[in-house]
Amino acid sequence: MTNTRVSRGTEVPEFPVTRPDSRPFDPDETYTRLRAEAPVTPVSCPAGMDAWLVSRYDDIRSVLADPRMSSRGAGSMHMLPSYDMRDPLPGSMIQLDGEEHTRLRRLLIGEFTVRRMEALRPYIQKIADQQVDAMLAGSSADLVRDFALPIPSLVICELLGVPYDDHAAFQRDSEVLMGFEADAATRDAASRRLEHHLGELIEQRLVEPRDDLLSRLIARGNATERPLTVQELTALGVLLLVAGHETTANMMTLSTVALLQSPERRAALLGAPDAAGTAVEELLRYVSVIQFGLFRYATEDVTVGGTTVQAGEWVVAAIPSGNRDESVFAAPDTIDLGRQARRHLAFGFGAHQCIGQQLARIQLQVALTTLLRRVPGLRLARPLEPSEFKRNDIVYGLRSMPVVW
Ligand code: HEM
Numbered sequence: 413m414t415n416t417r418v419s420r421g422t423e424v425p426e427f428p429v430t431r432p433d434s435r436p437f438d439p440d441e442t443y444t445r446l447r448a449e450a451p452v453t454p455v456s457c458p459a460g461m462d463a464w465l466v467s468r469y470d471d472i473r474s475v476l477a478d479p480r481m482s483s484r485g486a487g488s489m490h491m492l493p494s495y496d497m498r499d500p501l502p503g504s505m506i507q508l509d510g511e512e513h514t515r516l517r518r519l520l521i522g523e524f525t526v527r528r529m530e531a532l533r534p535y536i537q538k539i540a541d542q543q544v545d546a547m548l549a550g551s552s553a554d555l556v557r558d559f560a561l562p563i564p565s566l567v568i569c570e571l572l573g574v575p576y577d578d579h580a581a582f583q584r585d586s587e588v589l590m591g592f593e594a595d596a597a598t599r600d601a602a603s604r605r606l607e608h609h610l611g612e613l614i615e616q617r618l619v620e621p622r623d624d625l626l627s628r629l630i631a632r633g634n635a636t637e638r639p640l641t642v643q644e645l646t647a648l649g650v651l652l653l654v655a656g657h658e659t660t661a662n663m664m665t666l667s668t669v670a671l672l673q674s675p676e677r678r679a680a681l682l683g684a685p686d687a688a689g690t691a692v693e694e695l696l697r698y699v700s701v702i703q704f705g706l707f708r709y710a711t712e713d714v715t716v717g718g719t720t721v722q723a724g725e726w727v728v729a730a731i732p733s734g735n736r737d738e739s740v741f742a743a744p745d746t747i748d749l750g751r752q753a754r755r756h757l758a759f760g761f762g763a764h765q766c767i768g769q770q771l772a773r774i775q776l777q778v779a780l781t782t783l784l785r786r787v788p789g790l791r792l793a794r795p796l797e798p799s800e801f802k803r804n805d806i807v808y809g810l811r812s813m814p815v816v817w
Contacts, residue, residue: 426455427728429443436798438745439703443733447468451466451467452464452465452719462725463725463728464727466716466730468734469739471716472761474717476764477761481714483513505648515638520767521767523628526770530774536775539562539566543559544559544782551816554814555665555814556811559664560664560665561583561587565582573613573624582606582653586606586653587658607646611642613649614630614646626649630645655766659807664776667780670695670699671780682781687750690749693773694750702732707728708729710726711723790815
């Protein structure tokens with residue numbers, strides 16, 4: 413699926429555009445210029461293909477909502493320098509189109525209703541409290557390791573029905589898989605262990621269903637003309653583990669950094685009862701953890717922002733740029749925790765829009781308010797170095813975040 417036509421023989425700027433060292437929360441200024449002057453512009457990706465970089469909010473939404481823009485093979489990792497392993501999510505729902513995608517999404521969506529997710533809030537509160545208790549037993553912590561990574565991992569394991577004793581192994585492997593810190597062989601092994609482990613769990617649920625997501629998925633699939641295969645169930649399980657882990661964890665740490673930058677922000681988060689909900693939307697907009705964007709492949713000629721993208725060409729919907737589009741968000745580079753930012757693009761848009769978004773919101777609300785309320789003296793142990801930010805990873809984040817209180 414490589415193409416070279418986009419460049420039309422001229423020199424093409426390189427993608428991805430990483431964040432500047434001096435302003436770790438802001439997308440590169442190039443995006444401001446592109447939105448004004450060249451909102452659909454050719455770029456060259458590290459994997460060798462050219463693509464159209466789409467930087468305006470409205471154009472991004474139109475790309476992501478267009479059924480002619482395929483997600484097949486669009487796993488972002490193909491485009492990035494750190495990509496050096498087999499696709500961790502082969503054939504998974506996130507890379508399917510049309511009816512094939514709808515079939516799986518329809519089976520899964522009932523598991524992610526607001527009501528079901530709200531029912532998890534007490535469990536999320538319990539584990540957030542446990543993590544804080546463990547932190548407070550000492551005098552310093554690494555917020556990534558001791559707080560942000562364990563919470564989403566425990567939540568997803570609970571959701572899937574992973575037995576408590578297996579949590580640690582699942583957590584370790586999903587961290588390795590999405591962390592992009594380990595070498596290819598290590599990540600590959602982690603991916604295989606996860607698949608094997610989930611496969612075993614699914615076989616058990618097929619024989620002896622329980623009150624958990626996997627058992628309900630099996631039952632729902634069995635009620636259709638095409639029951640889910642063990643392979644499909646495994647792919648869905650791995651997708652949930654991978655899609656919901658690093659994203660949520662990195663949002664937790666980066667949001668905490670932003671909140672610790674000013675007492676007003678802390679106060680805004682802990683203010684009125686619904687303040688945390690509003691604040692989390694603004695943090696999702698401001699941070700854009702899916703930091704390079706979402707990739708699509710045109711199956712037909714499609715006009716985007718006045719430019720014709722031809723069948724066979726790649727498109728990058730630059731989420732961080734859309735979230736800073738001045739025509740949609742006033743003073744977009746300012747963090748305003750009272751802003752109504754819910755139409756941000758952090759969870760994507762269209763047919764693949766994040767299915768776990770409500771779960772992510774609740775985890776962020778609970779984790780951030782619990783942390784700031786229970787550890788009022790929380791602060792960075794030392795200023796963060798630029799090298800501690802994961803500039804080249806699909807999911808933006810911090811490698812570690814030493815804190816004291
Ligand atoms: C802050 C946290 C999160 C962010 C920023 C995020 C972001 C996204 C984005 C941008 C997409 C769209 C991908 C595309 O269009 O190609 C997506 C899809 C998805 N997300 Fe999330 N996500 C988060 C948390 C979660 C959680 C907690 C779960 C579940 C446990 C989850 C499960 C999924 C799944 C299954 C899809 C694929 C949906 C489909 O293909 O129809 N995500 N996410």
